[in-house]
Amino acid sequence: DIQMTQSPSSLSASVGDRVTITCRSSQSIDKYLNWYQQKPGKAPNLLIYGASNLQSGVPSRFSGSGSGTEFTLTIASLQPEDSATYYCQQSYYMLTFGQGTRVEI
């Protein structure tokens, strides 16, 4: 199994801050890494696919980078509506998610 580890588990930041979340895989997954945002009581929403491609309709303040075993999700200027839990997911072999990062404003 490919294990995904996110850090931090939670963070608190202010509106306008630059926020970075890290995701590490237990083995190389090339760029088969996706990021999702989930708000309470809602289904996850795809933000980034293929490590760095912005999904249609997602604000440009979200960006992703990385390859191999280390990846980052960056929110360039945090907005109130970005309060949510963020998950990384590898799709290189089977599918596994990170444990989530809760972002509070």
Place this chain on the structure above:
Amino acid sequence: QVQLEESGPGLVRSSGTLSLTCVVSGASIDGSSWWNWVRQPPGKGLEWIGEIYHNGYTNDNPSFKSRATISVDKSKNQFSLTLSSVTAADTAVYYCTRGTIGPRFSPSYYFDFWGPGILVTASS
């Protein structure tokens, strides 16, 4: 717009079988996408259960030890999940999702559409 919606009993007896259906609209289940089930226990993270292609080919999460079966009904444009021998640990919100293979310039596979989810409680 692609839409998915889960349906099924919200309560399942322990040791019984959980059965859920996902109806797809706005896209043909006969296309190039894969159709997945993901679950989320209350207050916890996401867990992939498995996926199916329209030809019936499946990939399953080995952690379910063959308890999970996914099937497809092309005539109704829907797919289903059955999970046998349920315990309280299977209590979760169950989501159906569409798996899409990314463009040539960026090899990837991701879940671009999700159903709203259905809470299933396993209880004696």
